[in-house]
Amino acid sequence: MSRSQSHERTTHFLFLAPAFLILGSVLLYPGISVLWLSLHRRLLIFDISRFVGLDNFAYLMQDARFWNAFGNTLYFTTVSVSAELLLGLGVAVLLHRAFRAKGLMRTVLLIPWAVPTVVSAKMWEWLYNPDFGLLNYLLGLRINWLGAPALALHAAILMDVWKTTPFVALLLMAGLQTIPGELYQAARIDGASPWMVFRTITLPLLKPVILVVLIFRTLDAFRVFDAVYVLTGGGPANTTETLSIYAYKVLFQTLQFGYGSAIAVTVFLFVGLTSLLYVRQLRGVTT
Amino acid sequence: MKRFGFFAGLLLLTLFCLGPLVWQLITAFKPTAELTTLPPLLPSRPTLNHFAAIFAGHPFLRIIANSFVVAVACTVLSLAVGSLAAFALARLPIKRKGLILALVLCGSMFPPIATVSPLYMIIRTLAVRDTLLALILTYTSFALPLTIWVLTHFFRSIPRELYAAARIDGCTAFQSFRMVMLPLAVPGLVATAILVFIYSWNEFLFALTFTATAASRTIPVGIALFPGLHEVPWGEIAAASVVVTLPLLGLVFIFQRRIIEGLTAGAVKG
Numbered sequence: 420m421s422r423s424q425s426h427e428r429t430t431h432f433l434f435l436a437p438a439f440l441i442l443g444s445v446l447l448y449p450g451i452s453v454l455w456l457s458l459h460r461r462l463l464i465f466d467i468s469r470f471v472g473l474d475n476f477a478y479l480m481q482d483a484r485f486w487n488a489f490g491n492t493l494y495f496t497t498v499s500v501s502a503e504l505l506l507g508l509g510v511a512v513l514l515h516r517a518f519r520a521k522g523l524m525r526t527v528l529l530i531p532w533a534v535p536t537v538v539s540a541k542m543w544e545w546l547y548n549p550d551f552g553l554l555n556y557l558l559g560l561r562i563n564w565l566g567a568p569a570l571a572l573h574a575a576i577l578m579d580v581w582k583t584t585p586f587v588a589l590l591l592m593a594g595l596q597t598i599p600g601e602l603y604q605a606a607r608i609d610g611a612s613p614w615m616v617f618r619t620i621t622l623p624l625l626k627p628v629i630l631v632v633l634i635f636r637t638l639d640a641f642r643v644f645d646a647v648y649v650l651t652g653g654g655p656a657n658t659t660e661t662l663s664i665y666a667y668k669v670l671f672q673t674l675q676f677g678y679g680s681a682i683a684v685t686v687f688l689f690v691g692l693t694s695l696l697y698v699r700q701l702r703g704v705t706t
Numbered sequence: 707m708k709r710f711g712f713f714a715g716l717l718l719l720t721l722f723c724l725g726p727l728v729w730q731l732i733t734a735f736k737p738t739a740e741l742t743t744l745p746p747l748l749p750s751r752p753t754l755n756h757f758a759a760i761f762a763g764h765p766f767l768r769i770i771a772n773s774f775v776v777a778v779a780c781t782v783l784s785l786a787v788g789s790l791a792a793f794a795l796a797r798l799p800i801k802r803k804g805l806i807l808a809l810v811l812c813g814s815m816f817p818p819i820a821t822v823s824p825l826y827m828i829i830r831t832l833a834v835r836d837t838l839l840a841l842i843l844t845y846t847s848f849a850l851p852l853t854i855w856v857l858t859h860f861f862r863s864i865p866r867e868l869y870a871a872a873r874i875d876g877c878t879a880f881q882s883f884r885m886v887m888l889p890l891a892v893p894g895l896v897a898t899a900i901l902v903f904i905y906s907w908n909e910f911l912f913a914l915t916f917t918a919t920a921a922s923r924t925i926p927v928g929i930a931l932f933p934g935l936h937e938v939p940w941g942e943i944a945a946a947s948v949v950v951t952l953p954l955l956g957l958v959f960i961f962q963r964r965i966i967e968g969l970t971a972g973a974v975k976g
């Protein structure tokens with residue numbers, strides 16, 4: 420009996436083994452390795468590799484370009500995620516009713532999400548074109564959206580809002596469907612105004628889903644790379660350079676693998692801390 | 707009046723979602739001379755020149771083929787490996803399942819930028835830079851957490867009794883997985899497959915760093931690094947965008963319901 424039991428246990432392990440192998444070697448090992456790399460001065464072209472302890476992080480603290488990238492990333496994340504959540508909530512509430520074209524509307528909402536990020540970046544670059552762009556033509560302006568330091572990051576945010584608001588709306592719509600309809604009927608019988616219904620029924624019951632959406636979106640926005648890199652390359656004057664873009668440039672344009680890894684580690688740390696914070700919030704909501 | 711407001715809202719939303727894409731579509735059919743004049747908004751004589759140019763001048767077909775191979779291989783691999791693990795986590799008596807699942811979920815939070823430098827060095831050491839294999843394995847590792855997470859939910863929704871009955875009838879754990887559970891999980895597998903396919907088709911950072919030539923370059927890199935001799939070839943970029951986005955739109959139209967099911971499986975029911 421005990422032998423067949425241990426045989427069973429081996430079989431059970433075999434189900435998980437391939438996944439563990441891939442996740443361990445291609446995700447976990449590099450994830451730990453990057454920490455180790457960040458403690459080195461490593462220049463790929465000269466085959467230099469020297470352990471320097473926390474020197475890279477000490478340098479990071481005085482690196483104005485790092486703080487600039489950190490600020491950009493934080494601004495991009497805060498503004499785009501709040502806009503997407505507010506707009507997405509509005510869209511979800513608007514569409515949360517029975518109407519004939521609902522399936523079609525869902526498909527429409529999925530489309531910006533499915534468009535490759537690089538394609539969407541190129542598309543918006545063309546829309547923002549100062550001379551021949553549709554945006555300037557429609558507005559009757561001649562603004563250099565991606566060339567003006569004060570505007571470029573906002574242009575990138577608008578692009579992100581276009582791509583992800585529909586996705587946020589879809590998730591929130593699915594969340595709205597889990598709220599029992601009787602609650603709304605009861606509220607209506609009691610004569611509650613739409614705003615009161617929204618504040619006392621919709622919002623509290625939707626809170627777990629809102630939190631999950633916030634986690635997904637915050638983590639995604641904070642590690643943003645492709646959208647902004649293809650749209651602006653980090654310019655003008657580094658005003659759209661996010662942490663991931665700065666790390667990428669240090670890693671693959673100057674080939675400083677130690678310092679670049681240290682920047683990447685800060686993204687890692689922020690993402691880890693943020694998820695912890697949200698998960699604690701989520702526990703408080705669901706239990 | 708209220709009804710009118712609702713439909714105005716729908717119209718505005720549709721315009722917001724599709725407008726930029728429609729403009730890209732129009733651009734793709736505009737003669738080069740009309741790209742630099744506004745108005746007219748619509749091309750006076752729609753042309754297929756830009757489409758002809760992307761296939762004639764650049765290794766565009768090769769790039770599309772690369773993307774296709776990578777996306778299909780990654781989808782198959784993720785589903786095969788992920789469904790085994792998800793089934794085990796949903797139905798087999800394994801200790802610390804919750805912990806394993808939580809760790810897998812942590813995997814999906816890994817920022818790609820954090821693993822790109824060690825992976826690059828591994829890939830250089832193994833001399834697999836500029837090969838499709840490097841991309842396939844990397845994408846699979848990033849797609850697996852989501853795959854396992856979503857599929858575990860789907861396997862859990864299959865009644866426990868079905869698995870128990872198969873075991874009592876003498877099936878091994880693997881046989882009951884393959885012959886009973888897997889066929890019942892097809893909707894979940896389809897949903898996950900599409901999500902993984904779209905992710906691999908669209909990924910940019912690893913594709914940019916691990917590929918060097920058309921031998922392994924994928925669509926996003928091909929479009930980002932679109933070669934222009936003197937000026938940016940907006941017409942050709944638009945044409946290329948249309949070509950690579952159409953298959954995805956096809957998937958969205960056919961599988962809208964499944965995709966949303968997959969996307970919300972983790973978020974709402976989680």
